[in-house]
Structures are given as structure tokens and as C-alpha cells.
Amino acid sequence: MFDAASTALLHGVRVVDLTHALAGPLCTHQLHCHGAEVIKVEPPGRGDDFRARPFGRFDCINGGKKSVTLNLKSAEARAVLARMMAEADVVVENFRPGVAAAFGLDWEAMKAANPRLIYCSISGFGQSGPMRDMPAIEWSAQSVSGIADAYLSDNDDAMDLGIGMLDPGTGFMAFSAIVAALYRRTQTGEGGRIDVAMIDTAFLLGANAIAAALLGGPVSLGRRPTMARYRTKEGRIFIASLHPRWFDRLCRLIDAPDLPEDPRFADHEAREANAEALVAALEEKLAAKTALDWEALLVAEGIPAGACRSFTEFAATEHAQQRGLTETFGTETGEIEAVGAAFRLDGSPTGVRGPTPALGASTDEVLAELGYDADAIARMRGAGAI
CATH class of the missing domain: 3.40.50.10540 (Crotonobetainyl-coa:carnitine coa-transferase; domain 1)
Incomplete structure (x- = not known):
């Protein structure tokens, strides 16, 4: 044995x-x-x-x-x-x-x-x-x-x-x-x-997804402008700002406080209808910092976010090492x-x-x-x- x-x-x-x-x-x-x-x-x-x-x-x-x-x-x-x-x-x-x-x-x-x-x-x-x-x-x-x-x-x-x-x-x-x-x-x-x-x-x-499909619904949520892998100064970052409070907080952190008042982005339906414009507006501001920089700021504010990493990059993190x-x-x-x-x-x-x-x-x-x-x-x- x-x-x-x-x-x-x-x-x-x-x-x-x-x-x-x-x-x-x-x-x-x-x-x-x-x-x-x-x-x-x-x-x-x-x-x-x-x-x-x-x-x-x-x-x-x-x-x-x-x-x-x-x-x-x-x-x-x-x-x-x-x-x-x-x-x-x-x-x-x-x-x-x-x-x-x-x-x-x-x-x-x-x-x-x-x-x-x-x-x-x-x-x-x-x-x-x-x-x-x-x-x-x-x-x-x-x-x-x-x-x-x-x-x-x-x-x-x-x-x-x-x-x-x-x-x-x-x-x-x-x-x-x-x-x-x-x-x-x-x-x-x-x-x-x-x-x-x-x-x-x-x-x-x-x-x-199968439960939704069998009830006649879509199998996925589709493309969503407030939940995406955005480009930054260096690398991409995933950010979820689905809830109005998350979206408002995100806009304040990236120095775009007026975005929630823009008629194109004022509510969920408007943001969905103007998805490409919203992503472009967010990425313009996100270009000021790297994905890792934004990760630290957004996570501290309670926003679900994370810099996109490769397998090798995540395996090298202190978190992966501590968890074995x-x-x-x-x-x-x-x-x-x-x-x-x-x-x-x-x-x-x-x-x-x-x-x-x-x-x-x-x-x-x-x-x-x-x-x-x-x-x-x-x-x-x-x-x-x-």
C-alpha cells in the first residue's frame, strides 16, 4: 500500500x-x-x-x-x-x-x-x-x-x-x-x-439555462454593457455594474459622474439600447489605469470586479499559493x-x-x-x- x-x-x-x-x-x-x-x-x-x-x-x-x-x-x-x-x-x-x-x-x-x-x-x-x-x-x-x-x-x-x-x-x-x-x-x-x-x-x-430553455426562454443573458470584460490602460478587467447602485458607484470611481444622468444610460432599458456607446464611454475612462489598479479600487467599493488573468498569472498569485x-x-x-x-x-x-x-x-x-x-x-x- x-x-x-x-x-x-x-x-x-x-x-x-x-x-x-x-x-x-x-x-x-x-x-x-x-x-x-x-x-x-x-x-x-x-x-x-x-x-x-x-x-x-x-x-x-x-x-x-x-x-x-x-x-x-x-x-x-x-x-x-x-x-x-x-x-x-x-x-x-x-x-x-x-x-x-x-x-x-x-x-x-x-x-x-x-x-x-x-x-x-x-x-x-x-x-x-x-x-x-x-x-x-x-x-x-x-x-x-x-x-x-x-x-x-x-x-x-x-x-x-x-x-x-x-x-x-x-x-x-x-x-x-x-x-x-x-x-x-x-x-x-x-x-x-x-x-x-x-x-x-x-x-x-x-x-x-436548460430550465429557462424548456420554459421557452433564452439560454443565456446575452451581451450586457454593464457586465463585461472592459479594456483598460493595460489588460482587461471584468466589472459587473448591473444594479443601479453599482453603476452609480462605478461611474463615480472612474470620474464619469454624469453618465447615469445621460438619457442614453439613465436606466436599464436605455443602457441596453445603447450598449456599444456605453462600453465605449466606460473604456475611455478605464484607459486611465491598469486592470490591476482598477481591481483594487473597485473591490474596495464592493463592486464585483477582477482583472483578467491567464492560468499562469493566477497560479503565481499569493491567493493561489496560500490556498495550495x-x-x-x-x-x-x-x-x-x-x-x-x-x-x-x-x-x-x-x-x-x-x-x-x-x-x-x-x-x-x-x-x-x-x-x-x-x-x-x-x-x-x-x-x-x-
């Missing part, structure tokens, strides 16, 4: 990770960060497809896991995996629906061997329904679900895919469901099957700074324990724990099973 603090939320929980790419590994990364032991099962030779991705895209969500290589085309490798699953607390898989059953590793088979097992399946469109077998990645699920339609215009560049949100959102949804299932197991002694789908996550993320939003750990080629646990629970330590695993680095160790001797392991390796 990994050296996880005994007070960590998931200390003592063993997870078999059959996932690849992003959503599944992000789920098991969160389980690891909260103390679980995660055994990542990968194909021999090539491993998780994301291993080949540049700039730490594999390392950032696989640090501290154990890597075991199994060729699931081999009956002997599948038998090894079945033994691993029989001794696990949690299994997370993101095979296409039906693939696990074809391997004899589906929920029904594993439940018979391990009634306490929590078996989480992550897919694009779920384990049921007429779209179940549709191939799915982040962008296809966004397009089909309506999420992309809610924030991308038909006039946008066809190659502008939008913001990746369903992979991480689905991964965290699966993590949350697993924690809930572990809690239920403490009450019933039984495991359970979890069905998590990107398409379901899309509807959760869009819940507010990133942490540094080892990889095969050096070190990486990456996001750790998504929340903190008082009295329960979190963190990435150990480096990103080399492909198959823990195969012999884990198989030995399962009772395979050195000769058996060598024979399986020679046969291409591991």
Missing part, C-alpha cells in the same frame, strides 16, 4: 483504474489525492494514450499512482485483472459500453466475486438509451448536448471548439459518486454500480506543478504521493501481492500477457 496518512479521507481504499485519457484519470487522481491507493492498468508497450501528450497532460492527473501493464486480449491477463478486482474496493472504467462484458469483467460478474465492490463506469452517453453506443469525446458530447450551442455562435470559427469542461466535470462527478457509494457501503455493507455520463454532466452544468491550488511532484523527466485535490476537509490531509509512474513500473509488485511468483510473472511477460 502507498504511504497515505491514516487520517486521509480515503486511507485504506484500493482502486483499480481501468481508465485512459482525461475524465477517468481525473476521477482517480482525486481519489488518490484524498488517500486512496490507485493501481492504473495500462496496455503493455504504449500505455494510456495521454502518455504521448506534451506539457504534462498525462503527468498532472496520474502522479502517485501505480502502473501495471496487462494485455486484456490475453485470457491470462484478464484472469489477473479479475483477481485484482476481487480484492479492490473500487473499480473505475471508461471502456465503450459493452466492452467490459465482452472481457468477462462487467459489473454483474465482478459483483458475484466481490459484493462490496463499487464499480464506476464512465462513458459519453451512459450505459443505457439509444445513444449509448455513440463514440464520444468532450467536443462531440458538447455538441450533441446543447452546451456548445449555448455559448458558441453559428458565426464563430468552425475550428473554435470552445472550453473543455465535460471531461473534468464528469471526472469529478464520478469521484463524488464513488465517495457517496463508499459512505453507503458503511451503512449496508454492499457495493454498487455507478453510471456516469458526459451527457448527464452537460445537463448538470447547464441546469439553469497547485503542488509540485516528480515525473519521469523532472518535476511538474499541477492541480491537486479539489477541496479540503478539516483534519484530512490531501496531496500527490510519489512521482508519475513509469509504464508498468509496479507490475511485478502488484502481481506478487496477488500471489504470483517470479516464475509465473516471467512466463506471463514472455507470453505478452503483461
Whole structure:
């Protein structure tokens, strides 16, 4: 077992990770960060497809896991995996629906061997329904679900895919469901099957807009002159001055006290009708200071505002550092700074324990724990099973 603090939320929980790419590994990364032991099962030779991705895209969500290589085309490798699953607390898989059953590793088979097992399946469109077998990645699920339609215009560049949100959102949804299932197991002694789908996550993320759309309303608030990312002397700043008191206060702070009295901007309807003129008038005044300067002034007056930053700029802030939003750990080629646990629970330590695993680095160790001797392991390796 990994050296996880005994007070960590998931200390003592063993997870078999059959996932690849992003959503599944992000789920098991969160389980690891909260103390679980995660055994990542990968194909021999090539491993998780994301291993080949540049700039730490594999390392950032696989640090501290154990890597075991199994060729699931081999009956002997599948038998090894079945033994691993029989001794696990949690299994997370993101095979296409039906693939696990074809391997004899589906929920029904594993439940018979391990009634306490929590078996989480992550897919694009779920384990049921007429779209179940549709191939799915982040962008296809966004397009089909309506999420992309809610924030991308038909006039946008066809190659502008939008913001990746369903992979991480689905991964965290699966993590949350697993924690809930572990809690239920403490009450019933039984495991359970979890069905998590990107398409379901899309509807959760869009819940507010979907409710409006189903009632015949707009899915977004549209462009609003009093809630925008305005240009300044240096950089942009987001400012929300929707309420009259905020708008009046903003105009006073930027030395434009007459704007609220201008007939074009005197009330909400007038400001909406003259949106471009209002933005131009505000930006003319905002050009006197930088975004960071304005942020300090506006926030002190209670106006929702913030200088627009890049990921690297915000990661360097004192706020991000104090909250521990990133942490540094080892990889095969050096070190990486990456996001750790998504929340903190008082009295329960979190963190990435150990480096990103080399492909198959823990195969012999884990198989030995399962009772395979050195000769058996060598024979399986020679046969291409591991």
C-alpha cells in the first residue's frame, strides 16, 4: 500500500483504474489525492494514450499512482485483472459500453466475486438509451448536448471548439459518486454500480439555462454593457455594474459622474439600447489605469470586479499559493506543478504521493501481492500477457 496518512479521507481504499485519457484519470487522481491507493492498468508497450501528450497532460492527473501493464486480449491477463478486482474496493472504467462484458469483467460478474465492490463506469452517453453506443469525446458530447450551442455562435470559427469542461466535470462527478457509494457501503455493507455520463454532466452544468430553455426562454443573458470584460490602460478587467447602485458607484470611481444622468444610460432599458456607446464611454475612462489598479479600487467599493488573468498569472498569485491550488511532484523527466485535490476537509490531509509512474513500473509488485511468483510473472511477460 502507498504511504497515505491514516487520517486521509480515503486511507485504506484500493482502486483499480481501468481508465485512459482525461475524465477517468481525473476521477482517480482525486481519489488518490484524498488517500486512496490507485493501481492504473495500462496496455503493455504504449500505455494510456495521454502518455504521448506534451506539457504534462498525462503527468498532472496520474502522479502517485501505480502502473501495471496487462494485455486484456490475453485470457491470462484478464484472469489477473479479475483477481485484482476481487480484492479492490473500487473499480473505475471508461471502456465503450459493452466492452467490459465482452472481457468477462462487467459489473454483474465482478459483483458475484466481490459484493462490496463499487464499480464506476464512465462513458459519453451512459450505459443505457439509444445513444449509448455513440463514440464520444468532450467536443462531440458538447455538441450533441446543447452546451456548445449555448455559448458558441453559428458565426464563430468552425475550428473554435470552445472550453473543455465535460471531461473534468464528469471526472469529478464520478469521484463524488464513488465517495457517496463508499459512505453507503458503511451503512449496508454492499457495493454498487455507478453510471456516469458526459451527457448527464452537460445537463448538470447547464441546469439553469436548460430550465429557462424548456420554459421557452433564452439560454443565456446575452451581451450586457454593464457586465463585461472592459479594456483598460493595460489588460482587461471584468466589472459587473448591473444594479443601479453599482453603476452609480462605478461611474463615480472612474470620474464619469454624469453618465447615469445621460438619457442614453439613465436606466436599464436605455443602457441596453445603447450598449456599444456605453462600453465605449466606460473604456475611455478605464484607459486611465491598469486592470490591476482598477481591481483594487473597485473591490474596495464592493463592486464585483477582477482583472483578467491567464492560468499562469493566477497560479503565481499569493491567493493561489496560500490556498495550495497547485503542488509540485516528480515525473519521469523532472518535476511538474499541477492541480491537486479539489477541496479540503478539516483534519484530512490531501496531496500527490510519489512521482508519475513509469509504464508498468509496479507490475511485478502488484502481481506478487496477488500471489504470483517470479516464475509465473516471467512466463506471463514472455507470453505478452503483461
